[in-house]
Amino acid sequence: MASIMGVWAFCQSLLQTVFPPELRFASLKYFHRLFSYFSSYCYYDITEIDGVNTNELYNAVQLYLSSSASISGTRLSLTRGLNSSSITFGLSNNDRLIDSYNGVAIEWEHIVTQRQAQTFSWRPLPEEKRGFTLRVKKKNKQLVLSSYLDYVMEKANELRRRSQDRLLYTNSRGGSLDSRGHPWESVPFKHPSTFDTLAMDPLKKSEIMDDLLDFANGESFYQKTGRAWKRGYLLYGPPGTGKSSMIAAMANFLGYDIYDLELTEVNTNSELRKLLMKTSSKSIIVIEDIDCSINLANRNKNGGATASAVGSGSRKTSYDVSSLPGSEDSGNTITLSGLLNFTDGLWSCCGSERIFVFTTNHIEKLDPALLRSGRMDMHINMSYCSFSALKILLKNYLGYDDIDLDKEILDQLEGVMDAAEMTPADISEILIKNRRDKRRATGELLEKLKAKAEKNRSKPMKKDGGGVDQEYGEEEQEKRALDSPKEGKDDDDEQENCGKFEGGIHENGDGKIH
Numbered sequence: 316m317a318s319i320m321g322v323w324a325f326c327q328s329l330l331q332t333v334f335p336p337e338l339r340f341a342s343l344k345y346f347h348r349l350f351s352y353f354s355s356y357c358y359y360d361i362t363e364i365d366g367v368n369t370n371e372l373y374n375a376v377q378l379y380l381s382s383s384a385s386i387s388g389t390r391l392s393l394t395r396g397l398n399s400s401s402i403t404f405g406l407s408n409n410d411r412l413i414d415s416y417n418g419v420a421i422e423w424e425h426i427v428t429q430r431q432a433q434t435f436s437w438r439p440l441p442e443e444k445r446g447f448t449l450r451v452k453k454k455n456k457q458l459v460l461s462s463y464l465d466y467v468m469e470k471a472n473e474l475r476r477r478s479q480d481r482l483l484y485t486n487s488r489g490g491s492l493d494s495r496g497h498p499w500e501s502v503p504f505k506h507p508s509t510f511d512t513l514a515m516d517p518l519k520k521s522e523i524m525d526d527l528l529d530f531a532n533g534e535s536f537y538q539k540t541g542r543a544w545k546r547g548y549l550l551y552g553p554p555g556t557g558k559s560s561m562i563a564a565m566a567n568f569l570g571y572d573i574y575d576l577e578l579t580e581v582n583t584n585s586e587l588r589k590l591l592m593k594t595s596s597k598s599i600i601v602i603e604d605i606d607c608s609i610n611l612a613n614r615n616k617n618g619g620a621t622a623s624a625v626g627s628g629s630r631k632t633s634y635d636v637s638s639l640p641g642s643e644d645s646g647n648t649i650t651l652s653g654l655l656n657f658t659d660g661l662w663s664c665c666g667s668e669r670i671f672v673f674t675t676n677h678i679e680k681l682d683p684a685l686l687r688s689g690r691m692d693m694h695i696n697m698s699y700c701s702f703s704a705l706k707i708l709l710k711n712y713l714g715y716d717d718i719d720l721d722k723e724i725l726d727q728l729e730g731v732m733d734a735a736e737m738t739p740a741d742i743s744e745i746l747i748k749n750r751r752d753k754r755r756a757t758g759e760l761l762e763k764l765k766a767k768a769e770k771n772r773s774k775p776m777k778k779d780g781g782g783v784d785q786e787y788g789e790e791e792q793e794k795r796a797l798d799s800p801k802e803g804k805d806d807d808d809e810q811e812n813c814g815k816f817e818g819g820i821h822e823n824g825d826g827k828i829h
């Protein structure tokens with residue numbers, strides 16, 4: 316052993332003296348070339364750090380391989396990212412696995428080596444040099460370059476979305492930028508509302524779910540028809556009927572982030588555009604209480620853009636904004652046409668797969684331009700709790716199934732439900748309060764429903780000029796009465812549009828009305 320080692324050391328020193336490093340390097344290079352010329356494989360190296368920047372492809376490959384069921388190694392590396400509630404596992408150092416794509420075997424190897432002495436860098440580099448080497452037969456090279464890597468990126472993005480908690484963004488006050496120069500601030504979005512917990516007519520619910528799925532899987536459809544890959548939903552109905560819960564359920568269903576746009580914090584149309592440009596794909600952009608955020612009632616025929624408080628009853632500071640041509644962008648205001656451009660115009664197409672959701676408690680206050688066909692693809696009426704919706708609440712809150720409930724009580728509940736006009740929020744309150752005693756819960760609920768129905772019957776809806784519901788309170792009625800008179804051409808438009816929204820779902824754009 317000692318002799319062999321002695322000979323080896325001697326040969327090594329001889330080699331180093333006879334062959335200078337340059338010669339060795341050159342011969343190694345030619346050897347590699349010769350090897351790759353005769354080899355039937357080609358190799359691609361994907362390093363973790365590309366120069367000084369992080370290589371996104373490396374992260375994507377790592378994530379993609381973590382999902383591969385064919386991981387054969389018995390030693391895996393486990394990671395849990397920031398904002399993530401799940402653990403992902405990946406290839407351990409210098410491990411390899413075979414992936415299959417369109418019947419072609421692709422070999423991945425995770426290479427980890429020690430980084431040589433640190434050269435000067437503005438950014439400290441990790442001590443280890445990590446990378447993936449992809450090996451594929453030369454004849455399949457084209458497949459890897461043309462589609463496999465795109466496929467890996469796409470899958471990785473999908474996995475990232477699924478494993479990471481969704482984020483809820485809101486625009487910073489007065490359009491200020493955060494430390495990363497971003498106009499949106501985010502927090503993890505953990506709203507537990509899902510379509511299972513949402514109390515509404517099951518038929519309506521499944522229609523919305525189908526529509527969302529069609530949208531999410533409709534990339535080729537939108538491409539084929541030349542339409543921007545986006546969809547608009549208008550949720551309207553009295554407070555407490557589940558509009559916000561519906562948005563959360565949509566986000567949880569599709570795995571999208573939510574951008575909650577506070578319009579009262581946006582000063583100009585261009586600020587609005589900048590915000591839009593900074594939203595990511597696969598997201599829901601929400602403008603809640605659009606009638607309160609800016610006054611989008613009848614478009615002012617005479618004046619320029621004015622910014623003034625809207626008066627009593629408005630829940631937020633509001634701006635009276637006209638959308639006359641020529642008044643756009645004049646002064647520090649956003650206009651209706653600016654808003655429509657935001658959802659509809661050329662700018663709405665930066666990024667893709669985005670859903671716009673507007674909510675309002677008073678659909679009749681919205682400008683017809685906002686309701687016109689093609690603007691908001693679907694109008695969803697979140698109405699008072701129906702009997703079928705009540706059954707969902709009873710199941711979720713009290714654990715009742717249809718069969719558990721007394722037939723007589725069920726009949727009584729069904730009898731008063733529509734006349735009572737109670738919101739799911741009111742009903743959930745009663746159920747939460749008595750959730751430990753199911754009998755008391757149903758008893759109290761029935762009592763309250765009967766009393767409400769009786770009250771409604773004895774005091775029929777006093778309608779003012781605009782058809783104001785007593786539920787909305789004196790202050791709100793006054794405001795609505797002020798806003799109700801409609802004039803000119805828009806009048807017809809509005810009536811035509813508003814006439815369509817008597818309950819249920821209405822689909823625009825493709826001519827279908829539900």
Ligand SMILES: Nc1ncnc2c1ncn2[C@@H]1O[C@H](COP(=O)(O)OP(=O)(O)OP(=O)(O)O)[C@@H](O)[C@H]1O
Nearest residue numbers: 512513514515554555556557558559560739740743
């Ligand atoms: N359809 C529903 N299904 C299940 N729970 C509901 C529903 N509607 C309301 N709730 C309950 O009532 C609470 C308030 O509902 P939510 O905020 O979604 O109503 P909203 O219509 O958005 O009200 P607002 O117009 O005041 O914003 C929710 O936390 C939820 O628990």
